[in-house]
Each structure stands twice: as C-alpha cells, then as structure tokens.
Amino acid sequence: MLTLLPWHQSHWSNMVRARQTGRLAHGLLLKEPAGAGAYEFARYLGGSLLCPSPQDDYVPCGTCKSCSLYEAGNHPDLQLIQPEEQGRQIKVEQIRALIDNIMLKSQYEGYKIAIIKPADAMNRSAANTLLKTLEEPPPLSVLILVTQRPERLPVTIRSRCQQITFQPDFTELSRTWLADKINDRKLADELLVLAKGAPLAALHMYENGMIEKQDAVLVDLARLSNLCADPVKAAKQWNDMGAEQVMLWMLRAMTDMIRLKADNAAGNLCQTGTWDRLRKLTNRLDLYKLMTCYDLLMRNYRLCTGQVSYDTQGLLEEFIIHWQQQHLQYEG
Ligand SMILES: [Zn+2]
16 A cells, blocks of 8 residues: 655645646656655655545545556556666666657556656666656656756756755654654664664664664774774675675764764764774774775775776775774884
8 A cells, every 4th residue: 555654744745736736747856865765755646646536635545446556566657767787777778668658648548657766877868868858748747756866967857857855854753653663762763863864764774683783893893903803804794784885884983983083072972882882993093094094985985886886895895904004003
C-alpha cells in the first residue's frame, strides 16, 4: 500500500494545491539529502496521478486496478528510469525510449509518468535529449526527477523543472515514525542526529548494524595509530563495508576530533561512548596533523563518489598510511 511519509505532508499539501488550481508542473525536480525519502514521495505522487478514483487530497485509493498494477510495479503508464547497473550512467538510449513511450497515449486515459533516479546519473547527451521534452512536454505527462546532487544537473534542466527541496527533518513527525519502526525512542533520536535528519537513512543505519560497524572503524583507527593492525587488511575490511560509507563516517569523526582539539569542551557530540573514543584518538595528534588527515580523506571521498570509478580500497590504504605517518612523526 502506498503511504505518504509523515514528514512529507507539507510538500504533499503543495502538490494538492497545485493540482486543484491546474498548476501541476510537467517537470518536477525532487532534491534531497540521502534518505529523506524523495523517491518514496515520487512513487506516491505517481500512484496518486494514475489512480482514477483517489480519496480526499488525491490520496490513491489503493484498491482499483490502476493502484494494484502500480503497487506491483506493472503499471504501463509509469516508467522508472535508473542506471542499468548501480553507480553507472543513465544513457541516452534510455531517455530516448522514455520519450518514445511518454509520447504514446496513456493506456488508462490518464497521466503518463516517468521517474528518473538519480537524475544526476544522466550523461550529457541523455540530459540534452530530455531537455527537449521538458521544453515541450506532451499533455498529461509528468516527469519526476529525483536527485541528491542537483548541482550535477545542467542548469537548463533545473530551470525547466519545478523544484521541491526535502530538508533534513528533526520534527516530532519523523522522530515518532522512526521510534515506532525500531521501538526505541532514545535510540531513534540518536540515529536521526547521526543520519543528519534523514529518517530513512537512520532506519537503514539501524537495520544494517551501522552503529556497531562505525564503532569498529574507530577501534581500527586506534589500532592502526599504534601500528597494531595491518593497513592492507583494514582497508579491505572497510572496503567490504562500503568505502563511501566508511569515509563518510571518518569524515564526521574527524570533524568532531578537530572540534574537540580546538575546544575541549565541545559538548555537542551525541554519543558519549563515541566521544571517549574520539578524544583518545586525538591524544597524539596536533590540530595541523588532524587537518591533513581530514583533507586527504575529503579528497579521496570526492574521488570515490565522483563519475570516474577509482580503486576504492587503494584510496582507503592511502588514507591509512597517511594516518599512520602522522603518528610516526609524533614519535620522532
Ligand atoms: Zn486507485
């Protein structure tokens, strides 16, 4: 059953108003921090547009043939365009096929919907091809672009879409939603802070034992600084956990370490266990050395998340060696 995530209510109210006044855009660009649920919102909107008998506020009925097909992922008037392999580009052929299809008449005499995610995965010619359709959209068509990196989309695409920005959400709505999912209010609040206000990302962290894994990375960092762990082995383990994720944790940890070093009373770290660990990690490093670690990590994180594929384990090894070097220099 399609449900609207509770923290999306105000965006939904805007959609309802736009539809009531006939001002729903043909191109929508949904921008979010990872895990805020923009894709879920796009799915909900698509289902609502395709349902011939929606309830009040265009809530999809959930029982008609259209809703059943939609929820089973088989609705002929919905196209979902995403990279054929994760992390790859959306190719121009995929966008051409989308356009050919969206030009055809709807099979249920209603809307034709396409969801493109992540829209920033479109390569240049794919984006150019889509632009023509955004400029002259067929009637009753809605293109929904979902992205976590809007800056990577050409300005021409962005300016042709109505933009909807999903902000980090720390309100009671998302806190209660998360607490209900994991049955733990206190942990829910901590996770939401760690996930920077993205409730789905917080849930994902919980389901994948991320807190434990994150702690394990900090333990590794301590052991590596004492030369008690094999750098290549550690890099492989981190790479297996997901290089991008591990780098993101470490960047966050480094930021906190720098904050601790600059101001020992910095009190806004949310987990006290982590706090102790981080403080110990800063013992043998000065601010300058910490910053060089942060810089290298940030550079490697950018390489890791860029369009070109890199040897991610190699990037992790490079960081570990730099981290160890900073400790060796300390000992003279
Ligand atoms: Zn329906």
